[in-house]
Amino acid sequence: MLDEQLTNEALGVLFDAAAPASAVRPWRLDVNGHLIDVYLDGSHALPAHDRAARALLIASGAAVFDLRCAAASLSFDSWVSLCPYRHEPDLLARMVVEPTGLPDQExxxxxxxxxxxxxxRPPAAPTEAVRFALTRAAELENTALSWLPGPFAPLAVLTTDRDEPADQVAAGMALERVLLTAVTYGVATSYLHHLPRTDLS
Known part of the structure; x- marks a missing residue:
C-alpha cells in the first residue's frame, strides 16, 4: 500500500498546508509513494545574513510540521526522520505518511x-494556562520554552540542546507548533530570529 502514489487531492492538501509556513519557501518536496522528502532549496540561501542557513532550516522545519498537521487532517499517521543521511546534507526531513485511520488528533x-x-488579534498577556500550553507544545517537539519578562509582553525563548542542522529543523517544527497552539487560544504572537537562538514574543 505504501508504494502506491498519493492522490492529487491529498497532495494538494499537503502542499497547500506547507505553503504558509514562510513568505520565502526555501524547501522543495519530492514525493514517492507515501514517502515525502523535504530538501533545502539552495537558490533561496542568504549567505550575507545567515551564513549557517539557520533561518532557512527553521522555516523548512515549520513546513514539515504543517505537513504533519495536513497528513493528520487526511486521517494519515506520519513519521519523520530529520537529516537522515550525512552524505545528503540538503535532505532535511524524510516523512512517511500512512492511512492508518488513527491520526494524531492534536x-x-x-x-x-x-x-x-x-x-x-488584539494584544494580550498570555494567561498561565496559555503559557503552560505553549511550553507543552515546545516540549512535544523535544525543545524547551523559557519565559522572560518583556517591556510590553512576556518573551518566550525557544531552545534546543544542540545547534546541528537537525536541531535547527526541529526548532522550526517546534516554533510552528507553538505558534499554531497560540492561535487556538486566540493569542497574538510575533517572533524574532537572532543567532544562535529564536525568540518568540
Missing part, C-alpha cells in the same frame, strides 16, 4: 489553525 486540530495564523 495535529488534526492544529491543521485548522494554519490558515488563520496570520489574522490580526
Amino acid at each position: 495535529l488534526r486540530s492544529l491543521y485548522a489553525a494554519i490558515r488563520s495564523r496570520h489574522l490580526t
Whole structure:
C-alpha cells in the first residue's frame, strides 16, 4: 500500500498546508509513494545574513510540521526522520505518511489553525494556562520554552540542546507548533530570529 502514489487531492492538501509556513519557501518536496522528502532549496540561501542557513532550516522545519498537521487532517499517521543521511546534507526531513485511520488528533486540530495564523488579534498577556500550553507544545517537539519578562509582553525563548542542522529543523517544527497552539487560544504572537537562538514574543 505504501508504494502506491498519493492522490492529487491529498497532495494538494499537503502542499497547500506547507505553503504558509514562510513568505520565502526555501524547501522543495519530492514525493514517492507515501514517502515525502523535504530538501533545502539552495537558490533561496542568504549567505550575507545567515551564513549557517539557520533561518532557512527553521522555516523548512515549520513546513514539515504543517505537513504533519495536513497528513493528520487526511486521517494519515506520519513519521519523520530529520537529516537522515550525512552524505545528503540538503535532505532535511524524510516523512512517511500512512492511512492508518488513527491520526494524531492534536495535529488534526492544529491543521485548522494554519490558515488563520496570520489574522490580526488584539494584544494580550498570555494567561498561565496559555503559557503552560505553549511550553507543552515546545516540549512535544523535544525543545524547551523559557519565559522572560518583556517591556510590553512576556518573551518566550525557544531552545534546543544542540545547534546541528537537525536541531535547527526541529526548532522550526517546534516554533510552528507553538505558534499554531497560540492561535487556538486566540493569542497574538510575533517572533524574532537572532543567532544562535529564536525568540518568540
